[in-house]
Amino acid sequence: MDYEVELTVTASTAPPQEAAPEAAPETAPAAPRSRGADTRALTQVLFGQLKELRPGTPEHNRVRGALIEANLPLVRYAAARFRSRNEPMEDVIQVGTIGLINAIDRFDPDRGVQFPTFAMPTVVGEIKRYFRDNVRTVHVPRRLHELWVQVNSATEDLTTAFGRTPSTAEIAERLRISEEEVLSCIEAGRSYHATSLEAAQEGDGLPGLLDRLGYEDPALDGVEHRDLVRHLLVQLPEREQRILLLRYYSNLTQSQISAELGVSQMHVSRLLARSFQRLRSANRIDA
Incomplete structure (x- = not known):
């Protein structure tokens, strides 16, 4: 990128320094600089440049873009904490990048705080907000x-x-x-x-959840009929109600009902016929 070229040119045009004396054989070589330290140093240099530029200018946008790209590993590190959420990692990184951009725009290098320390809560907060507001079904x-x-x-x-x-x-x-x-x-x-109710269950070889959740209740059709019969029965005289209950709920024969009530079987038959006639005339569905 352009900022890398500038840093290389700056380093190459610096005045030559005197060669250091050759180290003694027993002296251990200096440890190589870590990538994280290089990123922090580069971030500090870029923020110094950004502070001197006017927002909205091409140069300001170029340095700002360089800051974003240099600190994308911070976003990937934060996004890895949410890997167990089964959300595409590309989407999580994209949301975290929005938090990174917001942190870059608000960061003040003069406060003496390292940028990763300042940016991490903003990046994580943006990702959490995304899961809270957009991901949950x-x-x-x-x-x-x-x-x-x-x-x-x-x-x-x-x-x-x-x-x-x-x-x-x-x-x-x-x-x-x-x-x-x-x-x-x-x-x-x-x-x-x-999960869709029609989705097949993996691994168990069983049909979809919809096929196992419910079944057709054969008694469901009788609910309306029972409610209608209850409504019609209360319109009959008490003796006729009792005869119908003995005949169709207690399953007694007409002769048993006549013995129970102390009347003739013929009279029981006439009362049943009259009750049916009244029920048919009061049936609001047939009407």
Whole structure:
């Protein structure tokens, strides 16, 4: 890039220095400079240049772009913390880059703070905001989301300490919350992605979730009919109601009903016929 060429030219045009005396054989060679130190030094130089340029000019935009590219490893490092969210890493890095640009525009090198220290909270905050506002299929309360982060962290710590996955009670005891809250947090953590009800279940060889969730209740059609019969029965005289109940709910024969009520079987038959006639005339569906 142009800024690299400028730095190289500057270094090559510097006045020559006297050659240092040859080091003794037993002297250890100096350790090579790390990439992180080179990036910090380059960032400091570029911010010094940026401060002297007027915003909006081509030169200002060029130096600003160089700062962004030089600090992209910081964004990748921050994005790696969210790898377990099953979101495309390219999208997370793109969102983190927005946070990096905001940090560059707000950074003041005169405050004596290293730029990575200043930029990291801004980059991570932008990524978290992206997950909170755009990724979740079901939005959960903010308190539950923040508690879910604590549950996640406690789960990792207890897994390392115990060498196994901790129980709900152990997590609740660690955070001093109820087990119901832990379960709610775990359920909230599943709201990032929704699975289609028609999607086949991987690995178990079973049909889709939709085929296993519900079934056709054969008694469902009778709900409306039972409600209608209940409405019509209360319109009959009490003795006729009793006869119908004995005949069709207790499954008694007409002779058994006549013995139960102390009337003739013929009279029971006439009462049943009259009850049916009244029910048909009062049936609002047939009407």
